[in-house]
Amino acid sequence: MSKLNRILGSIGLSAALLSAGVAFAADITGAGATFPYPIYAKWAEAYKAKTDTGMNYQSIGSGGGIKQIQAKTVDFGATDAPMTPNELDLAGLTQFPAVIGGVVPVVNVEGVAAGQLKLDGAVLADIFLGKITKWNDPRIAADNAGLALPDSAITVVHRADGSGTTFIFTTYLSQVSTDWKRSVGGDKAVSWPVGTGGKGNEGVASYVQRIKNSIGYVEYAYALQNKMTYAQLKNRDGHYVSPTDTSFKAAAANAKWDANKGFYEILTNEPGKDSWPITGATFILIYKSQEKPANAVEVMKFFDWAFTHGDQMASDLDYVPLPSNLKNMIYSAWKAQVKDTSGKALWK
Numbered sequence: 001m002s003k004l005n006r007i008l009g010s011i012g013l014s015a016a017l018l019s020a021g022v023a024f025a026a027d028i029t030g031a032g033a034t035f036p037y038p039i040y041a042k043w044a045e046a047y048k049a050k051t052d053t054g055m056n057y058q059s060i061g062s063g064g065g066i067k068q069i070q071a072k073t074v075d076f077g078a079t080d081a082p083m084t085p086n087e088l089d090l091a092g093l094t095q096f097p098a099v100i101g102g103v104v105p106v107v108n109v110e111g112v113a114a115g116q117l118k119l120d121g122a123v124l125a126d127i128f129l130g131k132i133t134k135w136n137d138p139r140i141a142a143d144n145a146g147l148a149l150p151d152s153a154i155t156v157v158h159r160a161d162g163s164g165t166t167f168i169f170t171t172y173l174s175q176v177s178t179d180w181k182r183s184v185g186g187d188k189a190v191s192w193p194v195g196t197g198g199k200g201n202e203g204v205a206s207y208v209q210r211i212k213n214s215i216g217y218v219e220y221a222y223a224l225q226n227k228m229t230y231a232q233l234k235n236r237d238g239h240y241v242s243p244t245d246t247s248f249k250a251a252a253a254n255a256k257w258d259a260n261k262g263f264y265e266i267l268t269n270e271p272g273k274d275s276w277p278i279t280g281a282t283f284i285l286i287y288k289s290q291e292k293p294a295n296a297v298e299v300m301k302f303f304d305w306a307f308t309h310g311d312q313m314a315s316d317l318d319y320v321p322l323p324s325n326l327k328n329m330i331y332s333a334w335k336a337q338v339k340d341t342s343g344k345a346l347w348k
Contacts, residue, residue: 028076039310104243119231157195161199172277
């Protein structure tokens with residue numbers, strides 16, 4: 001049994017149930033990105049055991065998380081596509097990063113093992129554009145000498161729901177392919193030129209595992225937990241790199257976090273010979289003016305506990321914990337920005 005499955009079993013949940021909106025009884029409610037679901041589930045399990053406070057998180061995608069927090073049906077929303085400072089101001093929200101990870105291309109090609117296939121960004125974009133349709137296409141073969149690639153049609157698998165993972169992936173493709181930027185662009189939901197849609201990281205992973213000669217994209221923890229075959233990518237500095245916490249850290253080292261801008265930061269296609277090119281942070285959304293101040297305090301207490309005690313859990317699931325200076329910036333932002341309706345600060 002995989003580590004993630006043990007976590008899910010221990011709290012009596014499945015990602016499918018969460019995606020359907022069925023959740024366990026809890027004191028804190030949140031909804032959104034599937035990208036960080038494995039670590040949120042692990043933190044929730046440990047926090048419940050320590051404090052007896054539960055955390056009900058619906059893994060429904062970033063688009064759904066934004067909608068639910070704006071509808072005030074949850075205590076916090078979660079998104080891998082950060083809201084812009086203007087969007088935050090208009091909605092009365094603030095956001096902060098929770099953890100950093102990577103999005104990885106995953107394939108199901110007979111005879112190809114994890115890390116063997118090499119792709120550059122332009123080739124990856126043309127596969128998802130439907131311009132490269134076979135695995136033995138000369139452009140793929142050129143970077144994979146000695147790797148037996150079949151004369152088989154490529155099946156593209158993408159997200160069917162509004163997704164921060166899709167935002168990260170398509171933002172990267174827009175940075176490395178003029179054709180992609182012009183015809184598709186980068187967003188939580190796009191008009192896919194080709195392919196089959198799966199709901200959540202879970203759905204994409206399931207389709208790629210079942211469909212021979214397919215390619216998709218998932219958060220790295222899902223690739224590992226499902227023992228999926230991931231590809232190396234050529235980064236901005238021209239080096240082929242594998243997805244690891246080291247390559248995610250190398251990309252994240254370029255971040256210039258600014259609390260006054262809602263910590264808005266995009267980490268795709270960052271420089272550095274070791275940088276993974278599809279790196280991203282995942283974010284938590286809460287209201288600045290809290291109609292339920294006690295709930296907001298519990299949310300902040302949960303993430304404070306996670307920042308203090310949850311780094312090793314994040315690393316074990318191949319996420320990158322936030323650096324100490326960034327955590328301190330988040331605490332300061334809570335003090336300055338999150339208040340009750342009378343204007344009293346809620347974080348001490």
